[in-house]
Amino acid sequence: MKRQGPIILAFVVGMLMMIQFFTPNPFFLSLYNTVLDWKQVVLGCTFILGTWSLIRYHLTRIQRKQDNWRYSYVTLAGLGFMVLSAGIWKTTTGPYPWLFSNVQVPMQSTMFSLLAFYVASASYRAFRARTVHATLLLVAGALVMLGRVPIGAYFSGTVFGVEISLVEISDWMLNVPNLAAKRGIMIGVGLGTTATALKIILGIEQTYLGRTD
Amino acid sequence: MTFFERMMSIDRRIIFLFVALAVAIPLLRPLGFPVQVSEEVRSFHKEMAALEEGDIIMLTFDYEGDVMAELDPMAIAVLKDVFPRGVKVVALTTYAGGTGIAENHLREAAEVYGKTYGVDYVFLGYNPDWSGTILRLGESFKKTYPTDQYGKNTNDIPIMQEVETYDDIELICSIAGSALSEYWAIWAGGRYGVKVISGNTAIQAVLIYPYYQAGQIPGFLGGLKGAAEYEKLIDEPGMGIRGMDAQSIAHALMLVFILVGNIGYFFSRRAKREELRKG
Amino acid sequence: MSLTIDPGIWVAALFTLAIFSFLYKDNPVYKFAEHLLVGVSAGYYLVQYFFSAVYKKLYVPVFINGEYWLIVGGILGIMMFARLSRRSEWVSRYPVAFYVAAWAGYVIPSYIQVRILQQVKSTMFNPFAMSIQEALSATVLLVGVITTLLYFYFSAEHKGGLKHVSRIGITFLMIGFGATFGYNVMGRVSLLIGRFQFLMTDWLGIIQ
Known part of the structure; x- marks a missing residue:
């Protein structure tokens, strides 16, 4: 019941969703649609559960007075105020969309833009042409960095009588060797994902069920 | 030392x-560096240019505030391209944080071009579960989204009377901050045969080339540069073109x-x- | 153009600077902004999750449209909350198994079709139906895909012929990773440009 039940459920649902791909039978189609509808509700509830875990984490931090525990009040206040705002003024007017546009979005985008500075610092300190392969990586990176921006159009010349530009080299590199590498990885990932999915349906892969008891 | x-x-x-x-x-x-248009952006534009008045496209805002600097210019340019030509838009998002962003852009563009909500465009909002949503849309839009983002029953929205499945839309344009455009190509394109084109962050764009070469994504915009190229093609200079000098330097x-x-x-x-x- | 008087833009600009202050060093202003971001975002998401999963996907279909069988999805969703107690945790395995298996079921045919077969098909080419230049590029592509795949083949030791082939694979991978790095830089810089455009245009009004 505790372990075998979910494994049997996984087998039945997995087989159903796989079989329906190959049959236009209305019964299977109806089951397929129902499973997809249930699946969306389950994930929505999981996200709500995730938010509860975040609340519990901050409450515990306050309770145990862990490092920087006072900031947890800020997190909880922000969360509570957003939920209350949506309840009182709805989601289209009032503080809910205002805080989204003027607090959440600017901070989110700034947080990610910080990485531009750290990428620059890392490029200076760690990006070394130590080996042939590292040099190749560096050259490919440089070709993209120059070839994909307007300044790249200024780099062109004649090699063995053939007019060639950095933009063309960059385009070729992206569309041929880069594509080959990405496709190789994609096919490998595709095979790996398919094998894992099959193992889940057949009950060989059970780690997603958590601890054994 | x-x-x-x-x-x-x-x-x-x-x-x-x-x-x-x-x-x-x-x-x-x-500094006014000239923007050169790449083949993949030209292909994206070709697909968009083929749309006619009354056609319906699906525009998906698959991103949040973190990457909006790269993707907002694309979403804005797409709306500037299709709204004046009378192309209708069914918009949605697969990110909870994408709702506010999509609402703002749709509202602003609708005001500029005099579009009516529910008739010329609709915002279906957010649904949990990417893959489940993409596949379910292939069977029924109204069952996947029983209401729009504002709680209105989709059975009562005029534009939704014209859309039941992917067969009723011309193409999906996924503006994505993650692998979402790949998922649209896998599940909507692969299973239901709908055309998928995309706007991607630069980091994601490098992974789109295999789909582009295979014809699974027949055109895409890569990063802010892609947005700038598209702005140039539709003659609507915006944040993309303005940022290109800084990008170069x-x-x-x-x-x-x-x-x-x-x-x-x-x-x-x-x-x-x-x-x-x-x- | 001049400095804005819009309070929303002022708040956004001050929080932008608060996050940028981390570049100097970690400080209380940054920590405050960081924790507020987590709280406000979680609150925003929670409302969206509740509206989409509970109202839109459950309440409307079941109680307004009369699709009663969808209540099972709600029961499965509620079962997820059994994780909150260690004693009842096992109950949540049912919705987890349901979710993961449903995904596994449709991922198999879809991935085989789109990520494997169509990709392999697009790597094949007819050299007689293309120019010499195109045929050369197509050959490089074919060699690249095969050698990259062989590099990840670990069922045999990489020595002899396989060693040389997998080294060619690494070469392609390095070009691929280099391209990823280049695009990564491009993406991060674009995000920074976005913030600077906001500060200089919307807030300070020093550029149009």
Whole structure:
């Protein structure tokens, strides 16, 4: 019941969703649609559960007075105020969309833009042409960095009588060797994902069920 | 400490300052570098240009605030391209944080071009579960989205009377900050045969080439540069084109950093070796 | 143009600077902004999750449209909350198994079709139906895909012929990773440009 039940459920649902791909039978189609509808509700509830875990984490931090525990009040206040705002003024007017546009979005985008500075610092300190392969990586990176921006159009010349530009080299590199590498990885990932999915349906892969008891 | 060793231990904040200046100065004093249009953006534009008045497209805002600097210009340009031509838009998002962003852009564009909500466009909002949503839309839009983002029953929205499945839309344009455009190509394109084109962050764009070459995504915009190219093609200069000078100078600076860093590294290593040899 | 008086833009600009202050060093202003971001975002998401999963996907279909069988999805969703107690945790395995297996079921045919077969098909080419230049590029592509795949083949030791082939694979991978790095730089710089455009245009009004 505790372990075998979910494994049997996984087998039945997995087989159903796989079989329906190959049959236009209305019964299977109806089951397929129902499973997809249930699946969306389950994930929505999981996200709500995730938010509860975040609340519990901050409450515990306050309770145990862990490092920087006072900031947890800020997190909880922000969360509570957003939920209350949506309840009182709805989601289209009032503080809910205002805080989204003027607090959440600017901070989110700034947080990610910080990485531009750290990428620059890392490029200076760690990006070394130590080996042939590292040099190749560096050259490919440089070709993209120059070839994909307007300044790249200024780099062109004649090699063995053939007019060639950095933009063309960059385009070729992206569309041929880069594509080959990405496709190789994609096919490998595709095979790996398919094998894992099959193992889940057949009950060989059970780690997603958590601890054994 | 030798000169090269000192060079290698420079305070990171000095590097940060250079980056900030490389971005700020070209924004203040534009240099006007010409934007060249790549083949993949031309293909994206070709698909959009083929749309006619009354056609319906699905525009998906698959991103949040973190990458909006790259993707907002694309979403805005798409709306500027299709709304004046009478193309209708069914918009949705697969990110909870994408709702506010989509609402703002749709509302602003609708105001500019005099579009009516529910007739010329609709915003279905967010649904949990990417893959489940994409597949379910293939069977029924109204069952996947029983209401729009504002709680209105989709059975009562005029534009939704014309859309039941993917067969009723011309194409899906996924503006994605993650692998979502790949998922649209896998599940909507692969299973239901609907055409998928995409706008991607630069980081994601490099992974789209295999789909592009295979014809699974027949056109895409890669990063802010892709947005700038598309803005140029539709003759609507926006944030993409305005940012290209700064993008160029910042890239050049990064390359200078890599070059100087390597020179410093090799010379300081050589100096160390010589010291060891001398004992 | 001049400095804005819009309070929303002022708030956004000050929080932008608060996050940028981390570049100097970690400080209380940054920590405050960071924690507020987590709280406000979680609150925003929670409302969207509740509206989409509970109201839109459950309440409307079941109680307004009369699709009663969808209540099972709600029961499965509620079962997820059994994770909150260690004693009842096992109950949540049912919705987890349901979700993961449903995904596994449709991922198999879809991935085989789109990510494997169509990709392999697009790597094949007819050299007689293209120019010499195109045929050369197509050959490089074919060699690249095969050698990259062989690099990840670990069922045999990489020595002899396989060693040389997998080294060619690494070469392609390095070009691919280099391209990823280049695009990564491009993406990060674009995000920074976005913030600077906001500060200089919307807030300070020093550029148009």
